[in-house]
Amino acid sequence: MKILQVSADLPDFRTVSFRDGFNIVIADRTQQSAETDSRNGLGKSSLVEIINYCLGANLSKGQTLHRLKDTKEWTFKLAVDLEGGRVEVSRSLAYSSEVVLDGITTQRIEGRLDTGGRLHVRIAEWKRYLGTIAFGISDSEDSYAPSFRSLFSFFARSGRGAFVSPFQTVTQQRAWNVQVNNAFLLGLNWRLASKWQALKDDDAVLKTLVDQSPRAIRRYRGSLGELETERVRLAVEVEDLRSAISEFRVLPHYYDLQRRLDVTTGQIKEAMAEVTLSQNLIDLYSQRLLEEGEVDVAAVTSLYEEVGVVLPELIRRSVDEVATFHRQISQNRRAYLEAEIVRLSSAITTRNAELDQLEAARQEALNLLKTGGALDDLTGLQARFAEMSGQLESLNARADELRKLEAGKENLKIERQQLKQQALTDYYERRPEWSEVIESFGRITQALYGEPGDLVIDVTNTGYSFDVRLERGASHGVGNMGIYAYDLALAHVWAKKPLSPQVLIHDSAIFEGVDERQVSQALQLAASESVRRGFQYIALINSDNLPLGELRRHGFDIEDFLAIRLTDDTPSGCLFGTRF
Template sequence: MIHQITSSLPSFKTLTFSPGLNVLLAHKEHGASDRQTRNRAGKTSLVEIVHYLLGAMANKESLFRAPALRGRTFEMSLDLGADSFVVSRTARDKAKPVVKAPESEPETLANTQWNEILGRRLFELGSVGVAAQGRKPTFRSLFAYFARREQSGGFTAPEKQAGMQQLVDIQVSLLYLLGLDWQIAADWQLVRDREKTLKELKKAAKEGAFGAVLGKSADLRTELTVKEGRLKALQERIAAFRVHPEYRALELEADQITRNLNELANDNTLDHAAVRDMEAALAVEAPPAILDLAAVYAQAGVVLPGVALQQYDDVRRFHESVIRNRKDYLLGELEEARQRISARDHQKGVLDARRSELLALLNSHGALEQFSKLQAEGTRLDAEVNHLRQRYESALQIEGSKNELDFERSRLSLRLKRDFVEQEARLQEAILVYENISKSLYESAGSMQVDTGSNGPGFSFPIQGARSKGIKNMKIFCFDMMLMCLCGARGIGPGFLIHDSHLFDGVDGRQVISALKVGARLAEEHQFQYIVTMNEDDAFKETLPGFDLSDYVMDVKLTDASEDGGLFGIRF
């Protein structure tokens, strides 16, 4: 319960609370005009102060961003379980709460730390969600049901503590507060998230945003398999690659040897041709026989004298000498050519052996730049394979996820129904408590229904005249009281419930006083604190025998008729 709320603002009206029902009234002063309302008396501000001290963030529209409150500290003493704590927080940007635990010095905490402490002490959240997937209950989400905020849309429906509250947050929070398996609701949100993604992918593919890029799974499977094979082969080649530090020098030497071998072969070709020519010339070199010459002259009718024949012998000898000299020359040239060919053949053998050695070395090693190129190609191909794999998996998700998600929905529905059967006693208790509270207000009692719909657990509250704003608000009253009773029995919750005057807008006076009487009775029976802020004339429109609301009215009186009549004692 809350014991006291105070502030360093001198004009602030300190609020001291008692167990059970506490009614903070805004009075209408005698002689006040119709224009002097109680809308700025500070009734709703009480709820905002409690939220601020219990870990709420102060957004731009927050009361605690107002220049008139900047630097002012607000403090609240309250029970957290069996211990009493004092928490204070200054109105400024990113202000941290200062918490004083029993028998300890005040400690400045980060807002997240303070929320964790509150979650453990008030809702036993210390062990919740350690291994849980998806969403999980949080202190701020749970606490908002016990101090609804008008500015957040907290009075729109019983199951919602904020107008923009997400379905998963509603389901997880209420299942947890009712003692049911909240993890089912969290898992259901995972299905909804996947369905949303699938829907967006299908829409984008249908509209051509990336349908051509995504492709069909069958085509992508083939392309992916081929490129994965290429990548594997390239990776094996890179793994076996050996870099030789002098690879380029060896490569140049091998190229030079090849050029030398080509030159030697060309020179040998020329010498072989010369050898063939000289051998042919040697074969035809021979002097004509002397008898043949005499016969030629005789046939010509010329008788050669002895002198002529003697001179001819000199000519023949000279001729034979010339032939012999030419033959010796050809034989010398022939031998030199053959020696040159032999020398080149030997040199070619040596060079060819060296080239073979170099080529073997080059085949087993590679250049550093070649290795770098292989690595770059491997990186590029790996990125391409990863991109293909993502496209393939996305295509599979689009083509096959619907059946999988339908199956998951069916499985979750069975889990939820099984949990409802196993926890039937708790569900029945919640339904009966809600109905009994509703009976105290209306002849035709409303009811609470919890079903297993196609989108997870659903909550509805049928009652006659449900379209009436007043009846809608009383459904919230019945629901909040039911939560207080059930959570109190389980030993969780803040131990107090706060309703500001917005809850009673449009409610018939008879139901207002009946609700206050029910709240006082349940607070006493279940040992919790019920804090209500109201306008005085709304509170006392009706009376009930045996119930005097004046017994629960707080000493502090609020009014908007004067500058200092509100909770803060100033207007801003």
């Protein structure tokens, strides 16, 4: 596939034709142009946009065509060499869902023929066909497969985001896309890169499952043993509740029995209090009996005599009478105490008998309550059983889920190691293919800088990794030449394949900040290599980046390869023939 011509249905559009081998498009600021004029509006970069657009690319924000699509109904045409024949591809800004092919003869593409014999092809079908003839790829069921557009972007980089890295063609390109496309272009097994991304997806799913799991799962993450311990404990509790329910007996008069038990318990407490009081009184009365004695008249008389008082006979008789009186009182008191002791003892005996009866009644009620209960007690037990059973079921599910998560993590580790081993084996088996790109890269960088740079292809735990190392690699210009060398090395290798894009396009961004000697070397190298190896090279460059002195010194006349010169002196010098 080679680019032959770019045109449009605009009356003033400047048709651009390309030859085999080396082509150059120059954006030139003339002496007549004002300082406010800019070569950015000449249409140099738009030329790459048009080529990509006709080859199935979507329009991206920031592109000129994207700004025009809602206001213009222009149709762009791209003449290409497809399978040895010239085919004109037309695609409208207003109706971008299809291309119209004129001159197509192959039966390998499906479409709708109009009355003029032109084939109308849906964009998806058009890209499928281009992928088949340019890269030998077909539709793949793999979610992470290379496509025509993702691969061709390395041969026709468009926009400044395409010149950030040799291995990226858009800013913030997904890691899987970088791995799969570069693996394919370098001759590695791109399906292994796809599998790496599938493992990353599985890992992301596992992390999502953990994050979305109930708090118990997150709490026991990494501690399956603790979760199992809680599950065993909960299972025992559920079994105890099940046994309690199976042995439970509903008592019809449960609450009457409970009230009767309460009354009996109160009566027992009251009787016991009375027994205690009676016993205390008996003890007190018994002590009083021990303290009660006869009145000693002789002792009283002796006391008076000791103090020298001689009692008259009258007083002696009175003492005798008092003693007699006190003896009578003492006898009466003793009789009373003895009678009270007898009475209290009898009362204690009676109360103790009542206590025995009350305790028997209380024990009977307690035994009944132990073997059964009220209906709502059973309902409560059943509710608790249902609750705990639900918790156990949930815990069982969480334990199973955690076990699967843990098993999934371990399986992913094993699969990563197996995949890495498989990739390493495949890496060495395919050495002849990828080493050719490395050799070409080294020769190209040596021609540019006098010493070869390194294109590093490695296999890591997360997939293929790619890197370029050049002297003074931190320089922006040197970094751009790393992209140039990588693209040219790919073009070298792919030009030899029976199915190849056979074209390499570099926008002016790749030459910005590059030393004029390296620009001169890059242009001369692209010119010689494209002719020698049979592919087409198209360079778009600003005139002030052209090292004319260096080129003339080597006898290289840029005018021999000029496809078009865009100028900013008048609108007619622009690609579109107008300013907008």
